[in-house]
Amino acid sequence: MIDRSFIGHKSEALTVAVEPFQLRLFAKAVGETNPIYLEEGAAKAAGYRNMLAPPTFANALSLSKPDPFGDFAGMGVELAKILHGEQKFVYFAPICAGDTITLQDEITDIYDKKDGAMEFMVSETTVTNQDGELVGKMTSVLVQRH
Numbered sequence: 139m140i141d142r143s144f145i146g147h148k149s150e151a152l153t154v155a156v157e158p159f160q161l162r163l164f165a166k167a168v169g170e171t172n173p174i175y176l177e178e179g180a181a182k183a184a185g186y187r188n189m190l191a192p193p194t195f196a197n198a199l200s201l202s203k204p205d206p207f208g209d210f211a212g213m214g215v216e217l218a219k220i221l222h223g224e225q226k227f228v229y230f231a232p233i234c235a236g237d238t239i240t241l242q243d244e245i246t247d248i249y250d251k252k253d254g255a256m257e258f259m260v261s262e263t264t265v266t267n268q269d270g271e272l273v274g275k276m277t278s279v280l281v282q283r284h
Contacts, residue, residue: 140282142248144213145247146245147244148242148243149209149242149243151242152202152203153238153241154199156191156233156237161175161195174189174190175189175191176189178235186232188237189234189235190233191232196227196233196265196274199241215259215280215282219284221282222280222281223279223281224277225278227274227275229273230272231273231274233265233274238267239265239266239268239273240267241265242263243262246277247259248260256284258279258282259282261278261280262276263275
């Protein structure tokens, strides 16, 4: 059982520098060919500060922790039994090469369905830039099967 006392728990903040090579690599991995995600000049010509991060890039940054799933064991989450249930993204401002992004997770809900056969853990990640500006929020739902 996932320990419900973790509702409201916030992770230690993670701060990551956004490098151009990361953006190019991610863009290629997701099949993005728009030059604003690949070339500084194209991004600036389109009105951005620098090369733009493709959508969902912040989620890749969140996996930069040395052990991104390290907190799960103490919560009663068994990695072998979890599935990715849902992911939502809300964007407020662009992420660009040269930014320093800080991500912080908060467990916002833990609940079960089917008489405990499935447990759900909802976490919200706030994404801010070097100016303290909120650039995005990500909501993730993990499902643990029993």
